[in-house]
Amino acid sequence: MKKLLKRLMIVSFFSVVFLLSTIIVIFTYILFEGPPEFEIAENTVVYDQYDEVVSVNHGVESRYSVSLEDISPHVIDAFIAAEDQHFYDHYGFDFKRIVGAAYHNIMTQRRSQGASTITQQYARNVFLTHNRTWERKIQEALIALRLEVFQSKDEILEGYLNTIYFGHGQYGIEAASQFYFDKTASELSIAESALLASVPRGPSLYSPINNYERAVERQQWILSRMRDTGKIVNSEYRRALEESLAIVTTVEAQQDIGDYFLDYAMNEATNILDVTREELEAGGYQIHTTIDPRAQAILEEKSMERLPEDEEYQVGAVTLDHQTGKIVALHGGRNFHTTPFNRAVRAERMTGSAFKPFLYYAALVYGYTPSTTLESTFTQFTLEDGSIYDPSNYNDRYAERPVTLAQALAVSDNVYAVKTNMFMGPENLVESAELFGIEGDLKPRLPLALGTTSISPFDMTKAYSLIANSGWKIDPYIVEKIIDRNGDTVYQHQAKTPERVLDENYSFVLKHMMTGMFDDRLSDYLRVTGASISHALEHEYAGKSGTTENDAWMVGFSPNYTTAVWTGFDDHRRLETTQEKQAAKQIWGDYMSELHEGLTVETFKVPSGVTGVYMDPMTGSLNGPACEDRSRLTYYIRGTEPTEACEEIEVE
Numbered sequence: 001m002k003k004l005l006k007r008l009m010i011v012s013f014f015s016v017v018f019l020l021s022t023i024i025v026i027f028t029y030i031l032f033e034g035p036p037e038f039e040i041a042e043n044t045v046v047y048d049q050y051d052e053v054v055s056v057n058h059g060v061e062s063r064y065s066v067s068l069e070d071i072s073p074h075v076i077d078a079f080i081a082a083e084d085q086h087f088y089d090h091y092g093f094d095f096k097r098i099v100g101a102a103y104h105n106i107m108t109q110r111r112s113q114g115a116s117t118i119t120q121q122y123a124r125n126v127f128l129t130h131n132r133t134w135e136r137k138i139q140e141a142l143i144a145l146r147l148e149v150f151q152s153k154d155e156i157l158e159g160y161l162n163t164i165y166f167g168h169g170q171y172g173i174e175a176a177s178q179f180y181f182d183k184t185a186s187e188l189s190i191a192e193s194a195l196l197a198s199v200p201r202g203p204s205l206y207s208p209i210n211n212y213e214r215a216v217e218r219q220q221w222i223l224s225r226m227r228d229t230g231k232i233v234n235s236e237y238r239r240a241l242e243e244s245l246a247i248v249t250t251v252e253a254q255q256d257i258g259d260y261f262l263d264y265a266m267n268e269a270t271n272i273l274d275v276t277r278e279e280l281e282a283g284g285y286q287i288h289t290t291i292d293p294r295a296q297a298i299l300e301e302k303s304m305e306r307l308p309e310d311e312e313y314q315v316g317a318v319t320l321d322h323q324t325g326k327i328v329a330l331h332g333g334r335n336f337h338t339t340p341f342n343r344a345v346r347a348e349r350m351t352g353s354a355f356k357p358f359l360y361y362a363a364l365v366y367g368y369t370p371s372t373t374l375e376s377t378f379t380q381f382t383l384e385d386g387s388i389y390d391p392s393n394y395n396d397r398y399a400e401r402p403v404t405l406a407q408a409l410a411v412s413d414n415v416y417a418v419k420t421n422m423f424m425g426p427e428n429l430v431e432s433a434e435l436f437g438i439e440g441d442l443k444p445r446l447p448l449a450l451g452t453t454s455i456s457p458f459d460m461t462k463a464y465s466l467i468a469n470s471g472w473k474i475d476p477y478i479v480e481k482i483i484d485r486n487g488d489t490v491y492q493h494q495a496k497t498p499e500r501v502l503d504e505n506y507s508f509v510l511k512h513m514m515t516g517m518f519d520d521r522l523s524d525y526l527r528v529t530g531a532s533i534s535h536a537l538e539h540e541y542a543g544k545s546g547t548t549e550n551d552a553w554m555v556g557f558s559p560n561y562t563t564a565v566w567t568g569f570d571d572h573r574r575l576e577t578t579q580e581k582q583a584a585k586q587i588w589g590d591y592m593s594e595l596h597e598g599l600t601v602e603t604f605k606v607p608s609g610v611t612g613v614y615m616d617p618m619t620g621s622l623n624g625p626a627c628e629d630r631s632r633l634t635y636y637i638r639g640t641e642p643t644e645a646c647e648e649i650e651v652e
Contacts, residue, residue, distance in 0.1 A: 042063045042064065042065050042282065042283065042284030042485055043056050043062055043063050043064055043175070043282075043284065044056075044280055044281050044282070044283055044284060044285040044286075044287060045285075045286050045287070046262055046265065046266070046287045046289060047286065047287065047288045047289065048289060048291045048292065048293050049288075049289065049290050049291060049292055049326065049328070049480065050293075051288065052293070054258060054262065054289075054291060054293060055258070055262050062169050062170050062171065062175045062179070063162075063171040063172050063175055063282075063284075064162070064172050064174035064175050064178075065162045065172065065174070065284060065485065066162065066172075066173070066174045066184075066185055066186075067158065068154055068157060068158040068161075070174075070184070070185065070186050071158075071161060071173055071174075071185045071186060072185060072186055072187065072188040072189075072193055074188060074189065074190045074192075074193035074194075075161065075173055075185060075188055075193040075196065075197070076157065076161075077193070077226055077231035077232070078190075078193040078194045078196070078197035078222055078226060078231075079118070079157075079160075079161065079197050080118070080229075080231075081197075081222060081225040081226045081229050081231055082194075082197045082198070082201075082222045082225060083117075083118055083121065083197075083200075084117045084118040084119075085225075085229055087117065087118050087119075087153065087157070088153055090117060118156065118157065118160050119156055119160075121160060121164070122156055122159055122160040122163065161173045162174070164200045165200060165203055166179070166180075166196065166199045166200060166203060167199055167203030167204060167207040167209075167210075168203075168207065168209065173185045173196065176196055176199070177192075177196065180192075180195075180196065180208065180209075180247055180248070181246070181247070181248060182248045189240070189243065190223070190226070190232060190236055190239075190240040190243075191219070191223070191239075191240040191241075191243035191245060192243075192245065194219045194220075194222040194223045194226065194240065195208060195215060195216070195219040195245060197219075197222050198215055198218035198219045198221075198222055199215065201218065206218050208245070208247050209247065212247070216245075220241060223237055223240050223241060224237070257293065257296050257297050257300055258291055258293070258296045258300075258330075259336030259337070259340075260330055260331055260332030260333060260336055260340075260342050260344060261289075261291050261296060261327075261329065261330040261331070261478075262289070262291070263332075263336065263340065263342065264330060264332070264342055264344075264345060264478060265287065265289045265291070265478045265479055266280060266281070266287070268478050268479050269285070269287050269479055269482060272479060272482065272491050273285075273482065273490065273491065283484070283485065284484070284485030285482055285483065285484055285485065286482070286483040287479060287482050288479070288480040288481045288482070288483075289478055289479055289480060290321075290326035290327050290328060290477065290478050290479075290480055291327075291328065291329065291330075291478075292328040292329060294595075295319055295328045295329040295561075295595055296328075296329040296330075296331075298329075298591055298594050298595055299317055299319065299329045299331050299591050299595075300331055302587050302590040302591040302594070303315045303317065303331055303334075303587050303591075304334075305590070306583050306586040306587045306590065307334065307567070307583055307587075308577065308579045308580055308583065310580075311334065312569055312570070312571075313334075313567065313568070313569060313580060313583070314333050314334055314339070314343055314567065314568065314569065314570055315331060315333065315334065315343065315565065315566070315567050315583075315584075315587065316331070316332055316333070316342075316343030316344040316345075316347050316349075316456070316457040316565075316566045316567075317329070317330070317331045317344055317457055317563065317564065317565040317566070317587070317591075318330050318331075318344050318345075318457050318458050318461040318563065318564055319461070319561050319562070319563040319595075320461050320462070320465050320476050320561065320562045320563075321560070321561060322465035322468045322469045322474060322557065322561070322562045323469065323474065323560075324474065324495070325474040325475050325476050325477050325495065326476075326477065326478075326480075327476050327477065327478045328561070329563075330344050330345070330458075330478075331344060332344040332345070332346075339570075341570075343457070343566065343570075344456070344457045344458055345456055345457075345458040346456065347456055347457070347566070347570075348440075348454040348455055348456050349454055349455070349456075349550075349551045349553075349566055349568060350451060350452060350453070350454050350548045350550065350551050351451035351453065351454070351455050351460065351546050351548075351551070351553055352450065352451040352546030352547050352548040352551060352553060353412045353414070353417075353450065353451060353529075353544060353545065353546040353547070353553075354451060354460065354544050354545060354546030354553040354554075354555050355433075355448075355449070355450070355451030355453070355455075355546065356409065356412070356417055356449070356450075356451070356544055356546075357464070357467060357510060357514060357544055358429065358432050358433045358436050358438065358463070359417060359420060359421060359429050359432070359449050360405065360409060360420070360510055360513070361432055361435075361436075361467075361502065361506060361507065361510050362424060362428045362429055362431070362432035363405070363420050363424055364506045364509055364510060364637075365432075365503070365506055366424040366428060368405055368420070369405070369509075369620075369636055369637070369640045369641075370404060370405050370406035370509065370513055370615065370620070370634050370635075370636060371404050371405070371406070371615060371620025371621070371634075371636075371642050372404065372405045372620070373402035373403060373404050373405075373619075373620055374402060374403065374408070374415075374416050374419050374420065375401070375402050375403075375415075375419075376393075376398045376399035376400065376401065376402070376403045376408070376413050376415055376416055376525070377398045377399075377400050377415065378390070378392070378396070378398055378415070379391075379415050379418075379419070381418060381422065381446055383445065383446060383447075384445070389418075389446060389447060391414045391415060391417075391418050391447070391450060392414065392415075393412075393413055393414050393415060393526060394412070394526060397525055397526055398413075398415065398525065399413075399524065399525040400525075403416060403524075403525075403618070404617055404618065404619070404620040405420075405513070406513050406516055406522065406615070406617050406620075406632075406634055407516075407522050407524065407617045407618065409513050409514065409516060409517070409544075410513075410516035410517050410519065410522035410523075410528045410529070410617075411522065411523065411524065411525070411526035411527065411528055411529065412517075412526070412529050412544075412545070413526065414450055417449040417450060418446050418447070418449050418450065420449065421446050421448065421449035422446055425444075426444035426445055426446060426448060426449075427444045429444070429448055429449060430442045430443075430444045430448070433448075433453075435501060435502070436463040436466055436501075437459065437462055437463050437466070437473075438453070438455060438459065438463060439459075440453060440454070440455075441453070451546055451548070457564040457565070457566045458476070458564075460553070460555050460564040460566075461476070461555070461562050461563065461564040462476055464543075464555050464556070464557055464562050464564065465557070465562040466501055466502050466507070467502070467507050467510060467511050467514070467542070467557070468511070468542070468557035468558075468559075468562045470502075470504050470507055470508065470511075470605070470607070471500050471501055471502030471503060471504050471506075471507040472498040472499070472500055472501070473498060473499045473500070473501045474495075474498055475496055477493055479491070479493065480492075480493050481493060504607045504609065505607055505609035505610050505637050505638075506637065508604065508606065508607050508610055508635060509610060509635050509636065509637060511542050511604055512542070512604065512634070512635045513634075514542035514543055514544060514556070515540065515541065515542045515604075516528065516617070516632075517529045517530035517542075517543060517544060517545065518530040518531075518533075518534040518537060518541060518543075519534070519632065520534070521617065521630050521631075521632050522617045522632065524618060529544075529545045529585075530543065530545065530585070530589075532582065532585065532586075532589075533585055533586065533588070533589030533590075536589050536590065536593045537589065537592070537593055538593070538596070538601070539558050539559075539592075539596045539599070539601050539602070540558060540559065540601070540602065540603050540604060541556055541557065541558050541592065542556055542557055542604070543555055543556020543557065543588075544556065545584070545585050547575070547581055549574050549575065550568055550569070550572045550573065550574060550575060551566060551567075551568045551575075552566070552567045552568060552575060552580065552581055552582070552583060552584040552585070553565070553566050553584055554584040554585040554587070554588035554589075555588075556588065556592070558592065558596060558602070559602040559603070559604055559605075560596065560599060560602070561592070561595065561596075563588060563591065563592060565584045565585075565587050565588045565591075566584060567580070567583040567584040567587070568580075606635070609637065609638055610635045610636060610637060610638055611635065611636055611638045611641055612633050612634065612635045612636075613633070613634060613636065613641045613642065614631040614632065614633055614634070615631060615632060615633075615634040615641075615642060616630060616631050616646035617630065617631075617632055617634070618630065618646075619646045619647070620642060621642050621644050621645055621646035621647070622642050622643065622644060622645045622646065623645065623646065624645030624646045624647070625645075626645075626646050626647055627646040631646075
């Protein structure tokens with residue numbers, strides 16, 4: 001008996017030593033390892049310039065992280081009642097519950113009850129697989145202990161609620177709340193909280209979308225648990241049972257507009273942060289963009305209204321606030337999901353006559369004035385290689401007399417443009433185009449005057465904004481700021497000091513001449529190119545259209561915005577119908593007109609270095625008795641304005 005007792009004492013002693021040693025080893029390991037580190041994928045949210053959400057980016061998993069303070073207390077009560085009644089009292093393991101679950105499973109001969117605490121579930125959800133192996137169980141226990149040692153109960157609960165799976169690709173209480181009820185987690189009622197608390201036990205089994213009756217059955221059990229544990233009183237319990245639950249299944253609002261804009265903004269953000277697109281979309285960033293949702297919606301609406309029915313006919317358009325550089329709207333095609341190629345920024349197309357403002361700025365600097373005349377008649381030019389170049393006007397119509405620069409620009413006389421390029425030298429046009437930021441293979445040849453080079457709508461908008469902005473260069477941008485998942489601003493747009501690129505006076509003379517495309521007083525042998533849309537324009541606008549065999553352009557600006565619109569086919573097929581040739585102009589006119597509704601009517605600010613006189617656009621002379629019905633206010637560099645009144649001219 002003494003020997004047996006002695007053996008028992010020895011076994012007990014070594015058992016205690018072993019147990020203490022194991023505990024010491026475990027806690028040494030825990031202290032050495034420190035708190036578990038992890039980073040969970042989280043939705044990246046995109047905002048407009050008014051800080052309203054316009055898009056939520058995620059893959060197959062939708063995740064949000066919110067603080068415990070931003071979660072309804074009913075949610076906390078429901079999950080504790082359902083999953084871990086003694087959460088705030090244990091150290092990661094509920095031993096009483098473990099024993100009870102083991103006893104029940106033995107008696108029923110099946111594993112029907114679990115005893116995992118919230119801490120253990122959090123450890124499993126974040127760090128481990130759900131394989132039921134002893135190795136995984138041991139790892140889970142160790143991680144649960146590390147969580148309990150290094151985090152507070154509220155931190156563990158917050159992490160758990162932000163990572164638990166609610167089915168249908170929704171992770172975390174905020175994503176689930178928005179998905180099932182179209183509201184934030186802070187707004188959930190007792191009944192709604194209990195229903196969501198029922199889902200994680202078996203997301204496919206208890207999803208109210210897949211099996212509403214089963215989900216409600218578990219919800220009612222959770223409500224009874226909340227009542228029994230004192231989380232709610234009887235009256236609250238009864239009201240929750242009677243509450244009608246509307247499952248709206250509205251995932252966070254997917255943008256109805258701006259697919260091309262937002263895709264471009266996301267690409268810009270990846271470059272700013274030097275991350276991949278996948279890392280950006282799952283990084284929990286807040287990306288604040290320059291999009292004006294009203295402008296974007298109008299642009300897309302007017303594009304669809306004016307585009308021909310042919311699904312292969314495409315559009316690319318950009319609107320810039322030329323005073324700040326904000327890209328307020330951008331449209332890259334008919335349908336992003338069908339053709340995600342962004343024509344607004346990536347398609348370089350031949351500009352045609354929309355290139356002429358770059359020519360005429362150089363001409364003004366060269367010595368031209370709005371009154372400078374050149375003969376408008378069919379003309380053949382000999383190029384450097386000896387070949388003959390014979391540009392034609394629209395419908396082969398010519399004035400058969402000298403015409404002024406002001407009129408030639410308004411009616412888009414091609415012969416006048418090529419002659420100007422020849423007289424001042426094509427090298428000057430190349431230099432002028434480069435001044436406007438046009439890059440690429442600009443060959444100093446006569447045909448360049450008619451836009452034989454290819455440019456994107458984005459670059460055309462940027463170039464025209466120089467004229468609109470009185471010669472000041474403002475770099476366009478689309479991302480205002482980026483905030484990371486920790487709430488830290490990791491990027492803030494810093495506007496560069498504006499750089500004067502164009503002379504203020506010459507750019508204003510050009511700007512005002514470009515208003516002539518909407519003024520029928522300049523119509524004659526050809527009609528002004530903006531006549532078909534001028535009736536809808538109530539604000540002051542300046543611009544230039546351009547049409548080639550394959551492309552249609554309209555680029556222009558008001559004192560507020562600069563917009564370029566291109567339309568055509570990706571495969572460069574010929575434009576055949578009137579609608580195909582006029583679509584860009586019609587979209588631009590409809591869009592700019594509605595965009596400016598409600599804005600104060602402004603005029604272009606006149607600089608001190610120019611003077612305005614009433615000029616006869618047909619002769620370039622001052623207003624007089626012979627031309628009172630057609631004279632127009634026109635601006636000149638001070639000292640270059642005409643001094644003689646108009647005389648009668650013979651018109652063919």
